[in-house]
Amino acid sequence: MTEADSSDKKQTVLKFRDLDTSLREEISKIPGCDKLMLCFQCGTCSADCPIGRHLEEYKPRMIAIMTKLGLKNTLFSGDLLWLCTQCYTCLERCPQDVELAEIISALRGVAVREGYLHPSFKKVIEALADHGYIYEITEFLEEEREMMDLPSAPKVNIDEVRKIIRKTGLDKLIELELKED
Numbered sequence: 001m002t003e004a005d006s007s008d009k010k011q012t013v014l015k016f017r018d019l020d021t022s023l024r025e026e027i028s029k030i031p032g033c034d035k036l037m038l039c040f041q042c043g044t045c046s047a048d049c050p051i052g053r054h055l056e057e058y059k060p061r062m063i064a065i066m067t068k069l070g071l072k073n074t075l076f077s078g079d080l081l082w083l084c085t086q087c088y089t090c091l092e093r094c095p096q097d098v099e100l101a102e103i104i105s106a107l108r109g110v111a112v113r114e115g116y117l118h119p120s121f122k123k124v125i126e127a128l129a130d131h132g133y134i135y136e137i138t139e140f141l142e143e144e145r146e147m148m149d150l151p152s153a154p155k156v157n158i159d160e161v162r163k164i165i166r167k168t169g170l171d172k173l174i175e176l177e178l179k180e181d
């Protein structure tokens with residue numbers, strides 16, 4: 001490695017006080033996340049992740065190791081968890097059957113419960129409360145569906161969606177003013 005190469009590499013020093021090993025115990029107990037500790041950092045998930053292909057700093061295998069180490073603050077306070085599209089490619093490729101997409105989903109739940117509310121999460125819930133979908137199904141999208149011989153997007157009972165948001169306390173959690181039913 002040249003001097004220039006090594007100076008370009010970002011060094012991270014881990015401090016024991018930043019590690020919270022209860023995180024891996026909690027996550028491993030969630031259905032679908034029980035194989036977390038089997039991750040041996042082969043990197044296959046990072047190689048095939050569609051987000052990782054476009055964003056150098058996004059590496060799903062890092063999420064696995066950070067969860068195992070319990071680097072809660074780094075995991076929860078940045079964008080990392082929220083960049084995943086839940087495409088499940090990592091899950092299909094993993095030689096150890098680690099269900100990383102499920103683990104990321106579980107981590108998001110823990111992060112929200114602990115008050116780490118990423119702006120994208122709020123936007124998704126707002127869209128859900130407004131349209132019943134995580135984005136608006138516009139006329140243009142309907143035309144595109146038609147061109148692809150797809151049926152119309154199913155109609156959503158928006159009152160029911162808002163009822164669920166209210167009942168689960170999601171509106172209070174993200175300080176969302178729900179429109180009247």
Ligand code: SF4
Nearest residue numbers: 039041042043045094
């Ligand atoms: S593919 Fe599986 S074992 Fe390999 S780094 Fe990703 S999660 Fe870990």
Ligand code: SF4
Nearest residue numbers: 049084085087088090
């Ligand atoms: S589920 Fe998320 S982490 Fe896994 S390959 Fe898809 S975008 Fe990447």
